[in-house]
Amino acid sequence: MKISINRLKDFIQLEQNPEEIAQLLTGSGLEVEGIELFESVKxxxxxxxxxxxxxxxxxxxxxxxxxxxxxxxxxxxxxxxxxxxxxxxxxxxxxxxxxxxxxxxxxxxxxxxxxxxxxxxxxxxxxxxxxxxxxxxxxxxxxxxxxxxxxxxxxxFEVIKDHVLEIGLTPNRADAASHLGVARDLKALLNREVCLRSVEDFKIDNTSRTVRVEIESAQDCPRYAGLTISNIKVGPSPDWLQNYLKALDLEPINNVVDITNFILHDLGQPLHAFDVDKISGEKIIVQKLPKDTPFTTLDDKERKLSGEELMICDEKGGLCIAGIFGGKGSGVSESTTSVFLESAYFSPDIIRKGSQFHGLKTDASFRFERGTDPNMPLYALKRAALLIKEIAGGEISSDISDNYPNPIEDFEIEVSYANIHRLIGKEISKEEIRKTLENLDIRYIGETEKNITVSVKPYRVDVTREADVIEEILRIHGFDKVALSENLNADYLAEHPAKDLNKLQYKLSEILSGTGYYEIITNSLTKPQYAEKSGYLSTDENVEILNKLSEDLGVMRQTLLFSGLEVLAHNINRRQKDLKLFEFGTAYFKTAEGYREEKKLALFLTGDKAGESWLAPSKGVSFPDIYATVEVVLDKLGIENTEVEIIHEAPFDYGLKIHLGSKVLGTIGLLNSKICKQAEVKQEVFFAELSWDLLGKKAKGLNKFSEISKFPEVRRDLSLVIDKEVSFDQIRKVALKSGGKLLQRIGVFDVYQGEKIEPGKKAYALSFYLQDKEQTLTDKIIDKTMNRLIQSFEKEVGAFIRK
The missing domain is CATH 2.40.50.140 (Nucleic acid-binding proteins)
Known part of the structure; x- marks a missing residue:
């Protein structure tokens, strides 16, 4: 959902810059995924x-x-x-x-x-x-x-510049699907008033063109309002309206349709305009039509009705699929001189069913199927009518027909102060609670020492329970203002079956074996000298054996490294030099409090990638090979959001430390030759050691399946010149954050450092694979995504884009 900062300022006073507004909204639950600069002239x-x-x-x-x-x-x-x-x-x-x-x-x-x-x-x-x-x-x-x-x-030339927020609206926040909705949140966050344009100058000019309305399905259409405007002139919209729509990525059509789109994005109330001359009998009937009735929509496609969707009809048949898509035969064209303007509240269920059946996702259906404000239709109708008169001329030639037999009442919810403090995790003053709720249009209608009773307007479809009201208080107060407890815990509404770590280990062993690795099982007893000479293990943490069989088996191992190196040496001495091994094993440590065990997964890689062949020369294994194996392990377990740190410390010549949150998940790199010689291994060895305890705890399971998309994937390439210190992991994180859901994966197909670029720089040639699972990507969407990536690379990693 796109929100114009310029338009927001018409609703509420804002001195903050776009980044500060984005931060405020994101902190309150309206996540701003990006900020774009719109210019009426590029x-x-x-x-x-x-x-x-x-x-x-x-x-x-x-x-x-x-x-x-x-x-x-x-x-x-x-x-x-x-x-x-x-x-x-x-x-x-x-x-x-x-x-x-x-x-x-x-x-x-x-x-x-x-x-x-x-x-x-x-x-x-x-x-x-x-x-x-x-x-x-x-x-x-x-x-x-x-x-x-x-x-x-x-x-x-009166060039317009505007900053447009891209908000990732969650399904429960239908109330925020408009500029007014976002302004309401800012009202609570900034403690300022929201101003709506007055419609007091609305008046009926005459009643010469009345369209009668009849509702046969009142349950599916609780409210239906409309009026007629005659003697209008359909044409292009003024610049201000066209620029508003273009900033939101909408294509201007004509002044009447553009005004309905303006009201939809401004107030969250979808409208629809019918050509009155095309309404048979000048009568609107809200009803359902028989199954398989043919109906041609505005996109010139004939569709067979399901018999369950709600239709806006005249005496001859369908004019519009209610709340979803207009019909070709009743739309506004250049020859239109009179329009019937519809402003309604439809049941979310009926719109959702119709939208799903026909595979139609429109701006109107997006809002109706989540729940619009039943009290907004009249205001939106008057506001749109005044705009049409101002821009397209004409006169209001009918009374407002407002069919609303059973008004939807506000919700009443009782909330206890004890639950507010318990669920939020801190005590908030009663004054702040009252101010926050009143700024969110949640009125107090009763209060005792322990409880409050509040009234919630029906446009807040997500606030129906005590917990919902408390969530409203918390998101405005600020999640970041609640200090984290030293011992975090959570309650779950549903049962979560315990993970079977043995089964998880067995499945992962199968995957590693499938990629050419052999499993080894080694002795937990090892030489004390390994810790003494390693340069990174502490001899104080050695767990010594009291009745040791020999000095070579005198302590419990602190790492799977040396027992694995002994296996490598045994095989290399027998002419088996190309080895891919893995082991699940336990490491043991002596601490001040007693003894500690930790389950680990170790990976060893040495020799050539493939055996000798006349097809291709032999090539030794490298760091990317073992790193790719670690990525396979993390991907199969569903481990995400890891961060890497480049290290040059024992036991590696070079390598990476992998972090998961505040904890170290493991290390990976090229072993130091001195470490290898302790086990009499004289060739390069790449080694990775991961905490299986942490992996097992964070794993989401191995059953990851998704349907293959029927829409094509698109590849775009970029060449970036960056500082040598910038890692690919940094670039990948920036790309995933800016690319959104369309960016499926990123690849590197060339890296250059040399005389052709300035000292201290390197060049990456990157491939970006974009795909939308619901529709074919257009050039406009692709270019927009790539431009957003380019801007993020330039801003966050100081990249220069080579063209």
């Missing part, structure tokens, strides 16, 4: 000013060029111009040196100081297509204005 005309041509003469070396001097306010600059209509005294649009132009067609380009046929040019006098204002290229733009030279062109 580039915002930065670096483009109003100038005046002081002199103009023919170029000595080119018949079709002119040499001009142009006053741009702070200086007079020479500009070589090829337009046939340039002349002295003209007010013109000038792109200054350093400005970037975004033409109507073609790639953006930067204005640079240049010599054209031997004459210096320090700028460019622009035609309308060169600055993205149209397609005209017959000559430069000549302005009729008294604005001083040097005035930014954005002021003259």
């Amino acid at each position: 580039g915002g005309m930065d670096g483009i000013v109003i100038g005046e041509v002081i002199t103009c003469q023919k170029h000595p070396n080119a018949d079709k060029l002119s040499i001009t001097t142009v006053d741009i306010g702070d200086q007079v600059v020479p500009i070589v111009c090829g337009a046939p209509n340039v002349a002295q005294g003209q007010k013109v649009v000038v792109a200054k040196e350093g400005a970037t132009l975004y033409p109507s067609s073609g790639e953006p380009f930067e204005i640079k100081k240049a010599k054209i046929r031997g004459e210096v040019s320090q700028g460019m006098i622009c035609a309308e297509d060169e600055i993205g204002l149209g397609e005209g290229h017959d000559g430069i733009m000549v302005l009729d204005t008294d604005l001083p030279n040097g005035t930014p062109a954005s002021e003259y």
Whole structure:
């Protein structure tokens, strides 16, 4: 869901910048997934000013060029111009040196100081297509204005800049599916008033075109309101309305339809406009039609009705699938002169069923099937009618028909202060509780020393229980303001079967064996010298055997490393040098409190990746090979959100430490040759040791299945120049955060460090795979996602994008 900051400011006073507003909303449960800059003219005309041509003469070396001097306010600059209509005294649009132009067609380009046929040019006098204002290229733009030279062109052309929030709306927050809904949350967060535009000047002009309304399915349509507006002129919307819709990624259609879309996103109330001349008998009937009745929707597709969806009909048949999609035969067109404007409240269940059956997901159905405000239809109807009169002309030619026989009452909920403090985890003052709830339009209707009774308006479909009211208090108070207990615990409503770690281990063993690894089982008793000479194990933590059989088996192992190296040495000495081994085993430690055991998973990789073959030369194993195995383990167990830290410490020459939250999940890397020699291994060994206790605790299970999408995957490549210190893991995290649900995976197909880029830098060639599981991706969505990734890389890791 997209929210315009400019429009939010019409509802509530905001001094905060977009990032601060995003942080406030995210903290209250409306997660802002991204912030985009919208400009009514791409580039915002930065670096483009109003100038005046002081002199103009023919170029000595080119018949079709002119040499001009142009006053741009702070200086007079020479500009070589090829337009046939340039002349002295003209007010013109000038792109200054350093400005970037975004033409109507073609790639953006930067204005640079240049010599054209031997004459210096320090700028460019622009035609309308060169600055993205149209397609005209017959000559430069000549302005009729008294604005001083040097005035930014954005002021003259009234360029709109807006920041648009992308909010990942959760299904329960239907009330926030509009600018008004978001403003209500900001009201509670900032303790400010929300202002709605007055509709007091609404009046009925006449009743010459009344459309009768009949509701046959009152349970599915508790409220239906409408009115007629006659003598309108359908045409393009004004710039302010078109820019509002474009900022929300909506395509303007015509002034009437655009106003209905404006109201939907502004107030969360879907509207629908019918051409009155196409309503047979000038009568609206809300009913269900028989199964398999054909109906052609606005997208020119004929659909067979299920018999369960609600339909808006006239005396001849269907006009619209209620709350979902309009019909082709009754839509507003350029020839429309009178419209019937519908504003209704439909049962969420009936809209959800119809939407699912026809596979239609529209902005209207999105809101109706989650629950709209039954008290909003009249206000929205009047507001839209006034806008139509203002923009499209006409007159309101009927009374408002408001069919609302059984008004939906506010909810009453009793809440105890004890439960508020218990569930939130801290005591909040009664004054703050009252202020928070009242700012959320939740009224007090009763209060005792221990309890309060509140009244909740029906548009808050997610606030029906005591726990819901407490959640409202908490999200406005701030989750981050509740201190974490030293001993966290949680209650569950449903039973969670205990994990069978033995079964999990067996399944993972099968997976590792399937990738070519052999399982080993080694002795838990080992040499004391390993800890003494390792350089990283503590001899104080050795668990010594009292009745030891020999000095070589004198202590319990602290790591699976050395017993595994002994297995490698045994095999290498018998000409088996290419080895992939794994072991589930226990490590033992002596502590001040007693003794501790820890279950671990160890992986060993050494030798060549594949045996000798005439098809390809032999290639030794490398760090990415064992890292890929660790990734397989984490993926199969459903372990996510790990972080890596580069290390250069024993027992590795180099490696990574893997963190899961605040805990260390394990280490992975190339073993130091001195460590290997302790077990008489003389070839490179890559080793990983993971905490099986932590893996088993955090594992989500191995049964991960998903249906293969029927929609195609798209690949896009980027080349990034970054600092050497920036890891791929950092890039991956930025990409996953910015790419959203469309980004399925990321690959690296080239890494370069050398003379062709500046010192201290490296270049990554990355592939990004995008896929939508519900529809085919369009170029617009793909480009938008990639632009968001590019902006995130530039901002968060200081990347330079190579083109």
